[in-house]
Amino acid sequence: MVNELESFFSHNIKGMKRSAIREILKLTQRPEIISFAGGLPDPTLFPTTELAEVTAEVLKNEGTLALQYGTTEGDPLLRKLLVERYQKQGVNIQEKNLIITTASQQGLDLSAKIFINPNDTVICGLPSYLGALSAFVSYGANIEGVSLDEHGMRSDLLEAKILELREKGIHPKFIYTIPDFQNPTGISMPEWRRIEIIAIAEKYNIIILEDAPYREVRFAGIPQKTMLELDRSGRVIQLGTFSKVFVPGFRIGWVVANEEIIDKFVVAKQATDLCTPAFVQRISARFIEKGYLDKNIAVVTSAYKQKQEHFIKCLQEYMPKDVTWTTPDGGLFLFLTLPEYIDASEFFQTAIEQKVAFVPGTSFYCNGEGKNTMRLNFSFMNLEKNEEGIKRLAKAIALEITAKKTTPTF
Amino acid sequence: MVNELESFFSHNIKGMKRSAIREILKLTQRPEIISFAGGLPDPTLFPTTELAEVTAEVLKNEGTLALQYGTTEGDPLLRKLLVERYQKQGVNIQEKNLIITTASQQGLDLSAKIFINPNDTVICGLPSYLGALSAFVSYGANIEGVSLDEHGMRSDLLEAKILELREKGIHPKFIYTIPDFQNPTGISMPEWRRIEIIAIAEKYNIIILEDAPYREVRFAGIPQKTMLELDRSGRVIQLGTFSKVFVPGFRIGWVVANEEIIDKFVVAKQATDLCTPAFVQRISARFIEKGYLDKNIAVVTSAYKQKQEHFIKCLQEYMPKDVTWTTPDGGLFLFLTLPEYIDASEFFQTAIEQKVAFVPGTSFYCNGEGKNTMRLNFSFMNLEKNEEGIKRLAKAIALEITAKKTTPTF
Incomplete structure (x- = not known):
C-alpha cells in the first residue's frame, strides 16, 4: 500500500x-x-423516434466529423444555432460569446476554476442548488448565503451581506443565482427583482452567475427577461443546458458571457476535457435545425x-x-x-x-x-x-x- | 464593463x-x-456502419436509460465489460476499481484535483504530453522533468531527481508517465524499465500515474505488461480511453486504481460534470459486447x-x-x-x-x-x-x- x-x-x-x-x-x-x-x-x-432519425442521418452524412475530436469552443453549427435562438429572443450575442460545456455542471466547475482562489467568497441563495455549492467548495470557496422570499433572492439582504463582508475586507467574486424556477424551491424572480440584483452587482462591482437550467420549462405565468438580457455592464455569465428540455444523457450545456470571460472558459476547458463529445453536439444541432427542439x-x-x-x-x-x-x-x-x-x-x-x-x-x-x-x-x-x-x-x-x-x- | x-x-x-x-x-x-x-x-x-446498427438498437431498446442521467461512476454495463477486458489480460481488478471519465483528459484533470495543492510537485518525462502538463499546472503544480532514453523515462535520473527534490524538502505527489508509444516521442518502456520505475516509486513512496491512451494501438513488437499489472503496492493509477482505438468523438475514458483513490475520483467528478454522457457509454458497451471493438x-x-x-x-x-x-x-x-x-x-x-x-x-x-x-x-x-x-x-x-x-x- x-x-x-x-x-x-x-x-x-x-x-x-x-x-x-x-x-x-x-x-x-x-x-x-x-x-x-x-x-x-x-x-x-x-424524443427517441426523432433522435433515431437524426442520429442515423448524422452517422450517414457526417460521421467522420461527428466521431472525431471537436474544437474546445464546441461544434460550430450548434453554437451558431444556439446564438440564433438567443438573438430571436432579443439577446444580442455572437458566437464568440458562447462556449459549449459538458452540461451546465461543467459550466459551474469552470466558473469556479476561473474565478476562485482558496478562501474567496461567493454569494448564493438560501437555499441553492447543491451541485453548484459543491463545485465552488471544490476550489476552496467560502459560501455566504442570502435568504429568499417569494420573489427569489432578497435584494435588501444581498446588499446588507455585501456591506457586512466589506467590513471584513472581503469582496465576493460572484453572486450565484437561479432566477427561473429555482432549485430547490421552484421560486422565480420577477423582472424588477432581477433588475434590483443587477443594480447591486453593478454598484459593488460583482459578477453574476445566472444558472438557467429550467428557463424554458415554463408552464404558467409570463416569461421574465433573463439577467443576461437585463445586464448593461457585461457582468452576467449565463449557464444553459439541454438536460431538462431535451435529454440529460447527452450532457450538453453552454456558457454565455462577454468575450474576455469566454476566452478564459476556453483555456480552462482545454485542460479539463479538451472538448465536449462531438457526436452528441452534432446530433443536437441537427435536432434543433429540424425544429424538433x-x-x-x-x-x-x-x-x-x-x-x-x-x-x-x-x-x-x-x-x-x-x-x-x-x-x-x-x-x-x-x-x-x-x-x-x-x-x-x-x-x-x-x-x-x-x-x-x-x-x-x-x-x-x-x-x-x-x-x-x-x-x-x-x-x-x-x-x-x-x-x-x-x-x-x-x-x-x-x-x-x-x-x-x-x-x-x- | x-x-x-x-x-x-x-x-x-x-x-x-x-x-x-x-x-x-x-x-x-x-x-x-x-x-x-x-x-x-x-x-x-x-466504424460508422456498426455504430449505426448499435445506436439504432440502443435507442429502440433502452433509449429511456441511455438518454437519462447516469451514475457518476459510469454505465454499469460498460464498467463490467471493461473490467472483464482487464481480467482477460490478467489484471485482477473489480468494478469498484474503475470509474468512467469524460475521456482520459478528465482523468488527468481529476488526478490533479485530487492530489495537487498549489506548489505541489509532480514528475513528468522530458518530453511529455502537453495536455497533462496543462491539467497539472491548472491546479498550481510545479513540474519537474526527467529525460528519456530509447527505453523511456530514465530510472537513474528519476532517482537522482527525487533525491535532489528531497534535499529541498519536496516530496513529489506523483510520477506521470506514458509507458506505451509515448506522446510525443512514440517511445515505449520495456518491462524491465517499468519495474525499475515502480521500484523507485515504492522506495520513495510516490504514486504513479500511468497514462495508457495508445496501449492497444500496437502494430509491432511484443506487448509489455502495464505498470498497473506490475504494481504490487496499489500505487499505480491507470488512465484508459477509447479515443485512439474506437472514436474520440464519444469522449470516453476511464481510471483504474485502488478503491480508496477511485472513491476520491467519484467525489471529484460529481462536482465536475456529474456523469459522462450515458448515451455514448451505453452505445460503447453494446459495441464491445458485439465484438466490434x-x-x-x-x-x-x-x-x-x-x-x-x-x-x-x-x-x-x-x-x-x-x-x-x-x-x-x-x-x-x-x-x-x-x-x-x-x-x-x-x-x-x-x-x-x-x-x-x-x-x-x-x-x-x-x-x-x-x-x-x-x-x-x-x-x-x-x-x-x-x-x-x-x-x-x-x-x-x-x-x-x-x-x-x-x-x-x-
Missing part, C-alpha cells in the same frame, strides 16, 4: 463529500419506495404543467394542516415546509418506513438552516405514482406530528 | 495559456497546408502499421542527413530531431512557406529543452498526403540547413 495515502490528497478534495442527494438516490433504489428525491426529467417524454419543449412543458397541477391538488387533499409548499410556474421541483418542530432529516427514516423518499431541504442551505423543509420532484413519475407517494408522505408527516405532539419535551 | 475584470480571475487561470498545439492547429486549417501537427486518428477507419482495434493497428512503415520509408528517402527520428511500435506519433543549430519553432515559419506543419517539440518539454525537435503524426492522413508532406518538410529542412550553414554567426 501507499504509505499515508491520506497525506497525498489535496486540501480541496479532503473538504469534499459525496453528494448527499446522490447517496439518498442510492438508498431509494429499492423498488417499493416512491422517491421524490431525484431531479430527473420524465424519460417517457424523450421547440416541438419537444412544448411536449415537456405541457406534461409538466399537468403533473404540477395534479401534484398541488394532491398536496391540498392529503397534507395535514401546518404543512405549506411553493407553487412553481415551471421547472421540476417544489419545496415543502413542515411545522418548525419537525426536522426533515430525522423524519426521513419515518418516511422510508412509509416507503416514500425526498431530499431534506437543509442539504441546500450553506448555513445549515431549513431543517423543516424538503425538496419534492414532480417531473419524473406519472400522476398515479405521484399521488400514491403524496399519500404516503402525508401519512408519515401526520404520524410525525402526532408523535411530536404527544412526546413531552424536557 | 466589470471594473478591473483581470483582478477577478483566479491565480491558476492566470497561469494558463491556450494550448500551443490547438493554436497551431488553427493556423494549419488552410487547405493547402499538409499538417503533421494534429493528434487525430484516421476518420476513414471509424476488438475487430476495430485490428483494423486500426493494421492500417497504422502500414502508415508508419511507409512514413519511415519516406523519411529515409527524403530527409537530409543529420536528421534523425524514432521508429515507434505503435501509437500515432514519431519524434524527429533536427541538427542542433536549428530551432524548430523558428523553422516553423519556413515550413509553413513550404505548406507543411508540425508541432515544435519544445512545447512538450516543461523545462524548455528540445528546441531542435518536432512531433509528427502519421495516423491521420493517407499515404499519399504523408509522402507529399514529408517531401515538403524535407525540402524546408534542407533549405534551413543551407541557410544556417551559409549565415555567419557572430
